[in-house]
Amino acid sequence: MKSRNNDPQGGRPKHDEPEIVVGLDIGTTKVTAVVGEVDDGIITILGVGDVPCRGLRKGVVSNIDWTVRSIRDAIEAAQQMAGVEIRTVYAGVAGSHIRCQPSDGVAAVSGGEVQKGDVDRVLEGARAIPVDADRQILHVLPREFIVDNQDGIRDPIGMSGVRLQAKVNLITAATSCVQNVIRCAERCGLTVADVVLEPLASAEAILSEDEKEIGVAIIDIGGGTTDLLLCVDGGIAHTSVIPAGGNNITSDIAAGLRTPVAEAERLKRNFGCALGRMVSDEDEVEVPGVGGHPPRRVARRVLSDIIEPRVEEIFAVVRKRIEDTGLLEQLSAGAVLTGGAVLMEGMPEFAEEILGMPVRLGYPIGIGGITQLVQGPRYATGVGLVKYGAEAIRNARRVKALQAPAHSLRSSRELEEPPRSGGGSSHAGGTRKPPPKPSGNRFWNWLRAAF
Ligand SMILES: Nc1ncnc2c1ncn2[C@@H]1O[C@H](COP(=O)(O)OP(=O)(O)OP(=O)(O)O)[C@@H](O)[C@H]1O
Ligand SMILES: [Mg+2]
Numbered sequence: 001m002k003s004r005n006n007d008p009q010g011g012r013p014k015h016d017e018p019e020i021v022v023g024l025d026i027g028t029t030k031v032t033a034v035v036g037e038v039d040d041g042i043i044t045i046l047g048v049g050d051v052p053c054r055g056l057r058k059g060v061v062s063n064i065d066w067t068v069r070s071i072r073d074a075i076e077a078a079q080q081m082a083g084v085e086i087r088t089v090y091a092g093v094a095g096s097h098i099r100c101q102p103s104d105g106v107a108a109v110s111g112g113e114v115q116k117g118d119v120d121r122v123l124e125g126a127r128a129i130p131v132d133a134d135r136q137i138l139h140v141l142p143r144e145f146i147v148d149n150q151d152g153i154r155d156p157i158g159m160s161g162v163r164l165q166a167k168v169n170l171i172t173a174a175t176s177c178v179q180n181v182i183r184c185a186e187r188c189g190l191t192v193a194d195v196v197l198e199p200l201a202s203a204e205a206i207l208s209e210d211e212k213e214i215g216v217a218i219i220d221i222g223g224g225t226t227d228l229l230l231c232v233d234g235g236i237a238h239t240s241v242i243p244a245g246g247n248n249i250t251s252d253i254a255a256g257l258r259t260p261v262a263e264a265e266r267l268k269r270n271f272g273c274a275l276g277r278m279v280s281d282e283d284e285v286e287v288p289g290v291g292g293h294p295p296r297r298v299a300r301r302v303l304s305d306i307i308e309p310r311v312e313e314i315f316a317v318v319r320k321r322i323e324d325t326g327l328l329e330q331l332s333a334g335a336v337l338t339g340g341a342v343l344m345e346g347m348p349e350f351a352e353e354i355l356g357m358p359v360r361l362g363y364p365i366g367i368g369g370i371t372q373l374v375q376g377p378r379y380a381t382g383v384g385l386v387k388y389g390a391e392a393i394r395n396a397r398r399v400k401a402l403q404a405p406a407h408s409l410r411s412s413r414e415l416e417e418p419p420r421s422g423g424g425s426s427h428a429g430g431t432r433k434p435p436p437k438p439s440g441n442r443f444w445n446w447l448r449a450a451f
Contacts, residue, residue, distance in 0.1 A: 005386055006035075006088055006138070011020060014348055019393055020046075022078070023189075023385025024071065024089040024179060025198070028224030028247065029340070032383035033078035034374060036087065036367070036392040044369035047082025048073035048382070058224040058243050059095035059198075075188060088191045088303040090380050090389040091181050092198040093138070096229055097174035100239045102143075103129050104167045114147060114156045116402070120394045122166040131172055138178070139171040141236040167410040169236060171197055194392060198227040199239055201384030202338050204391075206362030206377075207231065215331040219296045219318055220360065220380070221341035223247045226314050230327055238325045240315050246341030249310050256306040257298060263288045267303060274311040274346035276304040304346075311347070315354040334358035339380035366413070 006020030018039035025032040033049040053072045055067030079086050105125030109118050127140050145153040147161035156164060182192045202220050203212075212231045220227040226242040249272070250259045254264035283300035322328050334357040337347060342361060351359040364374055364383035374383050 003192065006084060012068045014103070019390070020082075020084050020086075021386050021389035021393065022086050022089045023201070023382045023389065024074075024091045024185065025201075025382040025385060026056065026061070026067065026071065026092060026184070027053065027094075027381070029053065029222070030378075031067075031074040032379060032382040033071075033074040033086070033089070033185055034221050034379065034386050035078050035082040035084060036383075036386035036390065037369070038386075038393065041390070043367045043372055043386060043390055044365055045371055045383070045386075046084065047078045047080070047371055048373045048379070049077030049079075049081070051077065055184075056224065059222070059241070060097065060177050061184060064180065064184055064187070067184045071184055071190075072188045075090050075190065079109075086190065087217055088193045089185060090282060090385040090392075091185055091192050091195050091196050092201055093173060093178055093387055094183050094198040094222075094225060094241060095174075095177055095242050096225070096243050098138075098197065098239065098241050099135075101170050102167065103127070106163065109147075109161050109164050112162065114159045114161060116157060116399075117163050117277075119156060119166075122164050125412075126166050126168045129170070131170075134174045134175055135169055135217065136175045136178060137425065138176060138195065139200065140171050141169045141171065143167045143169060143237065144233075154238050158384075169238070171200075171239065173197075183274065187447045192388065192402050196388050197239065197277055197383055198381045199227040200236065200382075201388050202227075202362070202380040203229055203236075203384065204232060204387040205364040205366075205380045206336055206338055208365070209331040211336070215327070215330040217318075217322060217335040217355075219315075219335055220339040221245050221337065221338050221347075222339040222378075223341070226318065226339075228318055228321055230322065230325060230331065232327055232330045237330075238321075240321055242288035242314065242321070244310070244314055244317075245339070249307055249341065249344075252306050252310050253303065257287045257288055257303070258293070260290055268307070268344070271300055271303055272307050272344045273300070273304045274307055274344050274350045275420050276301055276308050278349070279304045290324050307344070308350075311344075311350055312354065313325040315351055319355050331357060332359070336360055336362040338362035338377040338380040340376070342377050347401075359442055384385060 008390050018037050021036050021038050024032045031053045035047040037044045037046055050068050053070035055063040061067050075086050089339045091311045103126045107122040123140050127137050142165050145156040146165040147156050148163055178195050185192050199220050203218050215232045218229040224245050226245050229242050230238040240399045250265045250268055253268055254261045273279050279301045284297045285300050287298045288294050289293045348359045364380055
């Protein structure tokens with residue numbers, strides 16, 4: 001193994017050296033470790049470790065030892081493939097304990113022009129609300145900023161004003177669930193750089209900037225849970241978790257066809273279809289019996305008739321959740337399905353019918369390297385965690401550059417901002433910069449910077 005490691009705290013990497021970033025998706029059915037090399041914003045996938053896991057129930061760690069074993073195996077496999085030593089990971093968290101609640105904050109603008117420090121303070125104020133003692137804030141997601149009386153601002157930096165207000169969504173999680181994820185990783189000798197809401201990571205991996213901009217729903221149907229995330233106007237408007245997923249479909253098949261769970265899982269993956277009418281009446285499948293009963297041949301349509309009501313139930317709850325937010329009309333890009341369970345035939349068609357919007361399958365995008373290893377929807381969270389980590393490192397470097405002495409501060413800004421025509425700066429000429437034109441990309445970067 002090469003001596004490279006991915007410990008950003010080690011002080012090794014110089015300002016612009018490539019960085020190894022590892023995403024650790026601890027799911028109900030599997031643990032996936034994705035190793036990416038980030039060089040100047042370009043992510044190259046170097047390796048993946050993907051092992052089954054039985055240590056979680058509905059997205060939450062329920063058996064530490066089993067989870068630790070799976071994490072260890074996944075990390076080991078990823079290290080082997082990537083040829084790097086993994087020390088630090090960005091870990092995902094999910095489950096029904098996740099809550100999303102609105103909040104807001106206000107701050108005086110020091111110096112008449114909004115600076116990053118003002119935004120930090122207003123977001124700090126927005127998170128200063130009472131949270132139950134057994135819960136913690138995971139993310140502060142800005143929905144909009146208001147400068148004096150002008151609302152609907154996405155990126156307030158550089159705007160003139162005396163009063164800055166932020167409307168945000170706070171994502172909170174049960175502290176014990178987050179701590180269990182961290183404990184499992186630490187027992188494998190890993191440092192958790194950050195704990196990230198899984199559907200947020202998936203969004204990083206599968207959405208285009210256009211979709212975030214015009215409104216889109218992400219529906220991640222995993223083994224234990226279905227995670228819903230709504231992006232509207234470039235920001236996160238809602239997230240919630242439905243405690244049902246692919247494992248429920250498997251259990252329904254096992255009970256309905258009286259076959260072992262492992263066989264039900266195999267039948268689902270090989271012959272399952274979410275929409276009964278898409279299946280020919282002639283097709284048959286062989287169903288192994290339980291308790292010594294011989295196998296029998298069953299119409300494939302019967303298998304679909306067992307699957308369909310469960311899938312319908314999941315999408316109906318998704319639809320109701322979206323309606324309850326009042327954002328249905330704002331999801332112009334429709335919905336993107338991800339998670340392993342959406343690989344079943346008929347899923348996008350059925351989702352389109354129930355949700356009444358265009359639906360596509362979500363595959364990780366915007367990466368290079370051995371992408372064929374992470375091409376499926378079930379890798380969206382792992383790849384998204386790498387992208388999230390890459391962005392976090394980029395923002396940390398940016399802050400460091402801003403804190404550097406004046407001459408290097410100027411050069412780092414020159415690197416980041418395109419040269420402005422007309423020359424004079426706000427400080428030199430005494431005039432304020434015009435408010436920057438809102439841009440989806442910049443706002444999305446802001447959102448990530450604020451996590
Ligand atoms: N080809 C397939 N057809 C149907 N279902 C599939 C297929 N491949 C995987 N699945 C299902 O996908 C589910 C696992 O998906 P995924 O790996 O996204 O879940 P997870 O991340 O482990 O769980 P969660 O996100 O709920 O904690 C399982 O229920 C599995 O049966
Ligand atoms: Mg998952």
